[in-house]
Amino acid sequence: MTGPRSRGTACPNCGAPITFRWAQAVQTTCAYCKAVLVRRDLELERVGLQADFPHTGSPIQLGTEGTWISRSFIVVGRIGYQWARGRWNEWHCRLADGTSAWLSDAQLEYAMTTELSVPIPLPDVHGVHVGETFFWNEERYQASTLTRARYLGTEGELPFTSYSRDECLFVDFQNDKGGLATIDATDVPSVLFVGQYLSFDELAFRNLREFDGW
Amino acid sequence: MVNAPLDPAQARPRASSLSCPSCGSAIALRTEGWSASVVCASCGSVLDATDPNLAVLQSQANRISVEPRLPLGSRGTWSGATWEAVGFQQVTITVDDTDYSWTEYVCFNPYRGFLYLSEYQGHWNVIEKLRRRPTENTSGARPVATFDGRTFKHFQTATAVSTFALGEFPWELRVGDSVIAKDYVDPPFILSAEASEGEVTWSLGTYTSSDLIRLAFRIDARFPSPSGVFANQPNPYSGLARSVGRTLLLFLAAFAVMLGLNVAFAGNTTAFEQAYVFDRADSTSNALVTPTFELTGRPSRVEVGLLADLRNDWVYFNLSLINEVTGEVRDFSAQMSYYAGRDSDGNWSEGGRREKVHLSSVPSGRYFLRIAPEGGEASGVAVNYTVTVKRDVPSYLFYLFAALALALPAVLALIPSASFEGRRWSESDYAPDTGSSDDDEEE
Numbered sequence: 250m251t252g253p254r255s256r257g258t259a260c261p262n263c264g265a266p267i268t269f270r271w272a273q274a275v276q277t278t279c280a281y282c283k284a285v286l287v288r289r290d291l292e293l294e295r296v297g298l299q300a301d302f303p304h305t306g307s308p309i310q311l312g313t314e315g316t317w318i319s320r321s322f323i324v325v326g327r328i329g330y331q332w333a334r335g336r337w338n339e340w341h342c343r344l345a346d347g348t349s350a351w352l353s354d355a356q357l358e359y360a361m362t363t364e365l366s367v368p369i370p371l372p373d374v375h376g377v378h379v380g381e382t383f384f385w386n387e388e389r390y391q392a393s394t395l396t397r398a399r400y401l402g403t404e405g406e407l408p409f410t411s412y413s414r415d416e417c418l419f420v421d422f423q424n425d426k427g428g429l430a431t432i433d434a435t436d437v438p439s440v441l442f443v444g445q446y447l448s449f450d451e452l453a454f455r456n457l458r459e460f461d462g463w
Numbered sequence: 464m465v466n467a468p469l470d471p472a473q474a475r476p477r478a479s480s481l482s483c484p485s486c487g488s489a490i491a492l493r494t495e496g497w498s499a500s501v502v503c504a505s506c507g508s509v510l511d512a513t514d515p516n517l518a519v520l521q522s523q524a525n526r527i528s529v530e531p532r533l534p535l536g537s538r539g540t541w542s543g544a545t546w547e548a549v550g551f552q553q554v555t556i557t558v559d560d561t562d563y564s565w566t567e568y569v570c571f572n573p574y575r576g577f578l579y580l581s582e583y584q585g586h587w588n589v590i591e592k593l594r595r596r597p598t599e600n601t602s603g604a605r606p607v608a609t610f611d612g613r614t615f616k617h618f619q620t621a622t623a624v625s626t627f628a629l630g631e632f633p634w635e636l637r638v639g640d641s642v643i644a645k646d647y648v649d650p651p652f653i654l655s656a657e658a659s660e661g662e663v664t665w666s667l668g669t670y671t672s673s674d675l676i677r678l679a680f681r682i683d684a685r686f687p688s689p690s691g692v693f694a695n696q697p698n699p700y701s702g703l704a705r706s707v708g709r710t711l712l713l714f715l716a717a718f719a720v721m722l723g724l725n726v727a728f729a730g731n732t733t734a735f736e737q738a739y740v741f742d743r744a745d746s747t748s749n750a751l752v753t754p755t756f757e758l759t760g761r762p763s764r765v766e767v768g769l770l771a772d773l774r775n776d777w778v779y780f781n782l783s784l785i786n787e788v789t790g791e792v793r794d795f796s797a798q799m800s801y802y803a804g805r806d807s808d809g810n811w812s813e814g815g816r817r818e819k820v821h822l823s824s825v826p827s828g829r830y831f832l833r834i835a836p837e838g839g840e841a842s843g844v845a846v847n848y849t850v851t852v853k854r855d856v857p858s859y860l861f862y863l864f865a866a867l868a869l870a871l872p873a874v875l876a877l878i879p880s881a882s883f884e885g886r887r888w889s890e891s892d893y894a895p896d897t898g899s900s901d902d903d904e905e906e
Contacts, residue, residue, distance in 0.1 A: 305496060306494070306495030306496035306497055306573070308573055308574045331513075333499075333513075333635065334499040334513065334633065334634060334635060335496065335497060335498070335499050335512070335513040335633075336496065336513070356497055356576055356577065356633050357497060357573075357574070357575065357576025357577065358576055358592070358594060360594075378661075379661045379662065379663075380663075391596060393596075393662070393663075394662055423594060423595070423596050424595070424596060425595050425596050425597065425598055425610075426595060427594055427595040429594070446594035446595070449574055449575045449576075454574075457574065460495065460573045463545070463572075463573050463574075
């Protein structure tokens, strides 16, 4: 963690204090002026301004905690996406062991995935058709959906710096064990995330957003 | 916390500020922005719920009007969580020119997402969308799907058309749109695969009594009682058939034990036993008459056993069972031979020293045997032999009748269960008498 109130932890745009929850974060968004800040050594550099970032109705928020496979996690950042059926978020989570994972909340169906650290050959997503079978990590996956989306915006701490994407392409794969694999084909090369669908109860959330009347 | 929650000014517009661009009526949005479509309750137009201006996707789409039993906005408690009814649609399939319609409710919880309810003529299902794919096996005559260790039988494949809609849906709904709906059943569960535009969505329904739904949503009005048998309705008689079947098995096991005891102890009562000698040198041993003995009980089987100490010899017995009172004669015979020796292959033997003859339906009474042994090797010496007369006392038919008598209630208990299953499957693609049901398979 960065030290308290060190020079690098004030927003270079508005001077508001910036605290990183996750030591490896390379990008964050100032909660006050919405400046998108990229960390370069100890300095924070404003690379843009987060435009209107609409609310998505998720019960998850920055600071939400939970449990995944007996490991606690805290939500430190998010990317909001827009697609044909609305919006969803990929919440950047810091696990207890310092690694990061992504919590997806599309239509409030929760899934946790991590980027596959070992590079493996991935299919050309444009050639993948729904129902096609693949084996990753010795698990069987079937292609289920192709999703075209765009960034709505980002918030909080992220493990990478690119934030402005007009067109994203995801291919989701499912299996009979509740597993989920996603190929993020937005950039070249594609990135494979592997994980599982989880019920609301399994994730044992704390510090969720509250909804009026619920 | 420096990263404060999102600015309240960016929160979604209040429901009251939204109105239908088609008719101007107020549109209530209850799903915190998670729905894709909303249908105006006033004019029936389908609107884009992801668009802040609620763009009209399908103007005045509803051609009919259906009243939901659970009013939109009503809340119920299910599995410990609160759910609000936010969407409602009628779905229709057409089989043999007949329309069958059911209704579906979209329920929402801001933490848990969506849950669905369906109702067909008083039969309710609570349905959750699946994220694990069931395994389909379509190689057999009737396809099956396995999920969570359960095997589901294919019930029906049909084109399901949305014929009326109200409220919010987490998909892009159009009235008139259709999906290919494939149902597999393993009561009380139903697995459904809905295919549309290359995407397949699986869901798992659990048959639920209408009273439970009514109480969960605190609806005062009575719901219609279920009519007919639904695809995944649990068979109320299968428990009866099972318990009767279990009882029958218990009785049959008890019978088997009794039968075994009967055979071991009660059966084969020895009526007479005596040892004799057949000495070929002594002509008086060529024919003899036994003392009389009593055969009791109903007319039944008699077993006459002969045991002779033959060694490289043979003997032929002419036998008669004679009723001392009536003089009725039953003639029979028995032949025995026993040879043994040693050659280059070792010891050998052939034939036997024991013979049994069965006489059927011998009435009770006093009897004696006439025994006339003859034959044998010229070098043969005296043969010692024993004659045994056994009466087969027990009637094994009793067990057959008893088992049949016991099976009768079991069969009767199976009838309602089987008839229930018959009514269930008569609505499926596998109904015995609908010749055109095969057409559905092409889809």
